Amino acid sequence: MTTDRDDTDQPLRLRIPEPARGQHAPDRVRYISAAGEMQKPALDEKVERVALMRKQLVRVLDDEGRAVGDWAPDISVDEKRRGLRNMMLVRSYDARLLRAHRQGKTSFYMQSLGEEAIACGQQQALLPGDMHFPTYRQQGLLISADYPLVTMMNQVLSNEHDPLHGRQLPVMYSSKAHGFFTISGNLATQYIQAVGWAMASALRGGTEIAAAWIGEGATAESDFHAALVFASTYQAPVILNIVNNHWAISTPEDFARGASATFADRGYGFSIPAIRVDGNDYLAVYAASQWAAERARKNLGPTLIEWITLRVGAHSTSDDPSVYRPPEETEQFPLGDPIQRLRQHLEFLDEWDEERHVALQAEVDTQVNEAFAEADSHGSVKTGDVGSARTMFDDVFAELPRHLREQRDRVEELS
Amino acid sequence: MTTDRDDTDQPLRLRIPEPARGQHAPDRVRYISAAGEMQKPALDEKVERVALMRKQLVRVLDDEGRAVGDWAPDISVDEKRRGLRNMMLVRSYDARLLRAHRQGKTSFYMQSLGEEAIACGQQQALLPGDMHFPTYRQQGLLISADYPLVTMMNQVLSNEHDPLHGRQLPVMYSSKAHGFFTISGNLATQYIQAVGWAMASALRGGTEIAAAWIGEGATAESDFHAALVFASTYQAPVILNIVNNHWAISTPEDFARGASATFADRGYGFSIPAIRVDGNDYLAVYAASQWAAERARKNLGPTLIEWITLRVGAHSTSDDPSVYRPPEETEQFPLGDPIQRLRQHLEFLDEWDEERHVALQAEVDTQVNEAFAEADSHGSVKTGDVGSARTMFDDVFAELPRHLREQRDRVEELS
Amino acid sequence: MTAMTMIEAIRDAHMVAMESDDRVVVFGEDVGYFGGVFRCTQGLQERFGDHRCFDSPISEAGIVGAAVGMAAYGLRPCVEIQFADYVYPAYDQIVSEAARVRHRSAGDFSAPIVVRMPTGGGIFGGQTHSQSPEALFTHVSGLKTVVVSNPHDAKGLLIAAIEDDDPVVFLEPKRVYNGPFDGHHDRPIVPWSKHPLGDVPDGHYSIEIGKARVHREGSDLTVLAYGTLVHVAQAAAEEQGIDAEVIDLRTLVPLDVDAIVESVEKTGRCLVVHEATLTSGFGAELCAVVQERCLFHLEAPIRRVCGWDTPYPHAHEWSYFPGPDRVGRAMRELLST
Amino acid sequence: MTAMTMIEAIRDAHMVAMESDDRVVVFGEDVGYFGGVFRCTQGLQERFGDHRCFDSPISEAGIVGAAVGMAAYGLRPCVEIQFADYVYPAYDQIVSEAARVRHRSAGDFSAPIVVRMPTGGGIFGGQTHSQSPEALFTHVSGLKTVVVSNPHDAKGLLIAAIEDDDPVVFLEPKRVYNGPFDGHHDRPIVPWSKHPLGDVPDGHYSIEIGKARVHREGSDLTVLAYGTLVHVAQAAAEEQGIDAEVIDLRTLVPLDVDAIVESVEKTGRCLVVHEATLTSGFGAELCAVVQERCLFHLEAPIRRVCGWDTPYPHAHEWSYFPGPDRVGRAMRELLST
């Protein structure tokens, strides 16, 4: 050991990232490429070459609503209209349930306002049999897979028709049949599970792939690392989605990202091809998801996608962002609104117009309202229409063991 | 969701890395640069530019024993001789304690054969007051800091003079005064602690830096991720050492590294400057450590260093590598032996010769043997000279609470 | 004295501790700029600057691991886990590291950290915002475990925990943050301002870790409780007209065995209550201790009224929660044995 | 029947389970090519290929997390944690995920995984190769916890665990891998080949999870034990000339309450033994259950002989370990109360 400290040693000082409010420009999207600017690499392009795109942003829709460049996906107008409809349905669904919360009909709700394109677009690019491991902000996956709205609402209301028997917090859906793994309240745990599921498919010589979902804030959790290690080592057929909506409750993305330029960078630490994609551009979402899915299906391994978007609303109904959030953020967000952008594109193609849009809006609102009326007719946790407390003891194990039988008997005695 | 699966879908298949034995060439070092080939970046060089070196290897000593290139450190011949002596002491120490294990004098031992340069060289580059968070293979840190050999041996023998009162498995040393954090048996936990310690120094405006140590296999553990996240976010003054000795018990490095080219890559996922260094080249170790320490002291943040070396011996005395390891690996290892290489350099400088070497070997062996004789005279766990069982209850808490006092009384009744 | 909610009392404890010792640093998810999702650290960053109170990445392992390292440096980190349900990623750092550092280094290093976390249910939080994992810490040697039930104790015990030289797991039942909830979820909320334990001394004071408190004196039976259940037990006793002695344990490790034995020897009957699942809950340890020390004073088996051995449900929260009816019924049964 | 060590019996159980169900996959640190540091999976990769048995990165969280995902796909992963002391990084995946998936999805998904791990001390492993964390799993609803004590049971229970539709934590006391260790560390090692429970049936058989086994019949007192302590209790009884009934619980959750109650009602005295630290150990739950169900049959307080509330020490291993002297002495004291 050298024995002396230099007298001129400067005192160290920690870097604490700034809070977002007041310190950052409310437009905090780094590295925006123009629509069509980025090339689309071959499915088996060398990871080093894909890495050159780490500070770019895959974008397809330009300001006029044109779909431009390599990444413009080859999908029919009907499919695009379907995407528009799905997104509008998600938004209408969210609005209705947020209102239900305000009306005191549910204990909790989480919307995905502004982020609808990501889940809807990726679902459209995958196949039945594939499995998503979602967070609480991917209701678009279920809605785009035609999971009945009323069933979702029953879950949110925790009423007697809730397929989860009121066990889970609202929005913690589960539907194997719709490729939607049961949501955990614990952040990041699902990421490595998705990799495990994909590994299983590959171990068995299956053809199904998995999609893992995480928020940018939760990438700091350790299970994110486990997922990247396993995905990289075993080259699992999985899409690793990071939804960067710039916020983790009150914490700006900087705390999780640290000194990195982007979250896509995380992939390169593991030689996992990683791209940044405009998450408010439905066509870019579809194209990037499709590319990643194709890589997985061709046994070319995992792909990481950082989706750039904005959490437009509060974190949840328990949150009040006015304390920590720059008020003008939504207007200044440079990637716009995903529904408007896809609408503009369809209008540009002359496949859509104001009239049809208004009609569709009315149609989805009616669909949502009818579904809600039905769900609401079954009551909710707030009205006490929650089914039997007996059900609490089911499914702890496949078969009810004696101690739970005794406890269940006791509940019945009491009520 | 697209509704059909393509009939031509190929069944997926998992990539399972090959076991080392018989499948890989026994020489598995990737990307070897020539001595002196790599440039030394400025302390505050852009991380992207440092990243260009991720598939290179910092080397100073060439095949003739010359110190060449940018990285050749400016240290005196005396310091070099001191390094040689420290490494020889470590090797002699290891050999003696391995023998002690064979003689049935200790329950367990772990040597660092072939890896001596890394701990010895880094210790020489740091200052008193800095803190290492080591694994079980950095005995070189303590020996280079002049921690008494006999105290170390008492710990290994778990005898009455063991400063840790026989509580810990042999080799799990602790010495705050020598900048050596108490070793944990749980892999990777110390990595984030080192970052926390460094953060504390910076929070307090201190000047001390921390050094975190981990084996390449343990980088798969989640705490490694936590450390990188915190180091990157807060720009903590810490050196993040990864000792890549190619083995994690029976598992080749490939399982932890996955598809990445190098472990240094992990740093780039966090924009942490990361370099690969020839860990068997004492001068390269010193120079790289010094560079990283300087960066930390100048508040330029963390540096990750992947040290390339080889675990020449078994994992521990509980391990028999003949089952899983290519027999010719050590001979074919391209980076040679760290002691021989520094010796050759000193001889090249005409500052060393066979005679002096033999004398030094005798001197260190004597020092080790004398220390061992002294330690051995205090007995060991095997002879039952382990001090009082009372001590087991101390230090569970700062003060002995009542339930432990009662339990201690009970032990005394029994004996 | 100032009337405070438990949140305000916890905030005040931080203020006092940070004021008197500049080695105290506070961090965790959303605790810095925002002041925590329950606002327990509100105002600290503004007052002490972002080198004393700051936000962290979402990594419980990182938070506790970094705190252990900081403590080794000489600081006194007091960190927040956003919900006790999310402490598991940090479990290894707590049990294998914080709890072990002093012992394994023979006092060379130590880990005087406080790990605070809101615990328990009653807020319709579902299975991941309602758990009470205290038993999982009490089994680990080297940890102290505190569960608070009111503003007065919360402040005094948090100051004591921060000043303690050992790691302390500090559990704050979120259902009593704003008032002394007695389990009657269908009645109006009672605020702390209406309760004597909402009167909090100003400035510095501390309550000894390891000392229970007799919350209600009585002679018919002893209830061993902590956290929210202290208030539930009191309500049950009053509603049943049973002269129960309610002990608020406050600290689970070290446990105030004397207070327990004294009460049970007096009453001859013992009821153990907690919100955590029954099997291997801390109530089991209490049963073991009581029967070991007081068997020949017991006129009836010790009963446990606890959460069922299921995950904490959302809609059936009140069927899960050991409320005053269940507790009261057990009291009656206990007296009739 | 073949005479086997417990290691061989575990290996055999894997072989049988993998042979009969190709959804069974086995992975973990060093378990593939090398066959595990205790060699419990030796030969599996060679026989079934590297898509059925393979090495993993050193990430317990990753191992269990991936297993949960694989189970959701439809596989039956049986994974190894190298030492029980290293399970904590996986604790979140076990308690928040594996244990919860079925309940929270109302049976839509499930997690039929087995998490095997060598447990316990007696091999001079120091604090990180000696722990017995079973209590930490028994508190978690949705998990089954098995601790084996001999080759015969190990094979039958491991096959049952792999075939079970729920997650099973499977603890293998490493000190009885090679012989029925009775705590006399200073005597020559007795191999399983000399013990009737070392005789292992060939081929497929399973032992019901949730059923205890009377290891030794007796009438003076009941010893509730599992794992290594079964043999220690037997030795203590024989050395003391006490007619103790030794129950090998085998499964902690679900617990065979009938077997316990039947024995304690017969003997009127109960001793609980385990290697894990005393406070909040599974012994506490046993005390609680026994006094709840048998109080009026008890002639003396239930006693616990357990590890002390300290980390497991290296040099003082035999002062920590609840050996036949401590167990025997407690038996005598119990009889004289």
Ligand SMILES: Cc1ncc(C[n+]2csc(CCOP(=O)(O)OP(=O)(O)O)c2C)c(N)n1
């Ligand atoms: C393990 C764990 N720690 C903390 C939380 C509390 N929590 C819930 S959501 C959230 C923020 C997540 O942010 P991000 O990952 O960016 O997702 P977003 O909400 O933006 O979609 C936090 C801290 C949790 N659910 N689980």
Ligand SMILES: Cc1ncc(C[n+]2csc(CCOP(=O)(O)OP(=O)(O)O)c2C)c(N)n1
């Ligand atoms: C959490 C944890 N998991 C597993 C182990 C068991 N273990 C001890 S050393 C080791 C291999 C470590 O390999 P590496 O990190 O490359 O270090 P090296 O031994 O090569 O120095 C393993 C798996 C452990 N000690 N801790």
Ligand SMILES: [Mg+2]
């Ligand atoms: Mg976010």
Ligand SMILES: [Mg+2]
């Ligand atoms: Mg290694």
